Amino acid sequence: MNLLCPTDLSLAADIALSYAGHIAKHASGEITLFHALAKKEAAPDDTVLGKAHEANLGQLATAGVKVHQVLRAGPFMKEIAAESAKGHSLVVMGTHGVRSLRQEILGSDMLRLVRSVAAPSLVVQAYSPRQVRMKKILMPVAAHDDISPLLTTVCTLARSCGSEVEVYQQLVEGQSTSNQLLLNKQQMLQRLKKEGIPYKEVNEPVEKFYEGFVLRTIRYARNNNVDCIAIMAQASGEHKKIADKEKQELLTNELGVPVLCAV
Numbered sequence: 001m002n003l004l005c006p007t008d009l010s011l012a013a014d015i016a017l018s019y020a021g022h023i024a025k026h027a028s029g030e031i032t033l034f035h036a037l038a039k040k041e042a043a044p045d046d047t048v049l050g051k052a053h054e055a056n057l058g059q060l061a062t063a064g065v066k067v068h069q070v071l072r073a074g075p076f077m078k079e080i081a082a083e084s085a086k087g088h089s090l091v092v093m094g095t096h097g098v099r100s101l102r103q104e105i106l107g108s109d110m111l112r113l114v115r116s117v118a119a120p121s122l123v124v125q126a127y128s129p130r131q132v133r134m135k136k137i138l139m140p141v142a143a144h145d146d147i148s149p150l151l152t153t154v155c156t157l158a159r160s161c162g163s164e165v166e167v168y169q170q171l172v173e174g175q176s177t178s179n180q181l182l183l184n185k186q187q188m189l190q191r192l193k194k195e196g197i198p199y200k201e202v203n204e205p206v207e208k209f210y211e212g213f214v215l216r217t218i219r220y221a222r223n224n225n226v227d228c229i230a231i232m233a234q235a236s237g238e239h240k241k242i243a244d245k246e247k248q249e250l251l252t253n254e255l256g257v258p259v260l261c262a263v
Helices: 011-027 048-052 054-062 076-084 108-116 148-161 179-195 213-223 240-251
Strands: 002-006 030-037 067-073 090-095 121-125 136-140 164-172 199-206 228-232 259-262
Touching: 002 011, 002 076, 011 030, 011 054, 011 090, 011 121, 011 148, 030 048, 030 076, 048 054, 048 067, 054 067, 067 076, 076 090, 076 108, 090 108, 108 121, 108 240, 136 148, 136 213, 148 164, 148 179, 148 228, 148 259, 164 179, 164 213, 179 199, 199 213, 213 228, 213 240, 228 240, 240 259
Parallel strands: 002 030, 002 090, 030 067, 090 121, 136 164, 136 228, 164 199, 228 259
Antiparallel strands: 121 259
């Protein structure tokens, strides 16, 4: 598995590199540590990545994980999207919360970025634990017509890291479950069973008027030692604006639960 790890030379990016290293080690993969320089930045310095991530790169070298360092001038979102199409299986990147991948932009750009790259993404927050675990993946039941990208992404990561998957649904008091959700949940469970991946079904009852899907999901994740939440990058259904807002809140959650995004 080849992983792309974009960096803005920040703490959040360094934590993302730790996650990329953990996955690469378990998947016998390699990492491309990538930095796109904006016009206002100085000319490329071949040592800039090594200086920003010195300790992490040393640990990865000791663990036998190969890291390729790439510097390129140009708009960072465009360059990351272009680089992601060069045979990478997963993009692992850090977010500063509402400031997103780079400190000067809005959080909404992270959602745009995970939708523009050519491979699935793992978004890591500045609050995510430095000690990486990937033993439990939470997969909320999605309402999309085609959830195969999500299932493939989750199964690939779960196989690589020996993860258990929890198929998660919030059962809201007084609301019925749509046929699409029922079909997708069945598809999720069947695929995990077929792939031989440990899994369990979690149905969480919630009151009719509650704090919302995102906050309840994040709370469940933190209370149950979930290591990442897996979602579709694109929104589904007629309430697209609400869905986009929820996805953005998940990506930038302040409890530091990483989010795996399928494209």
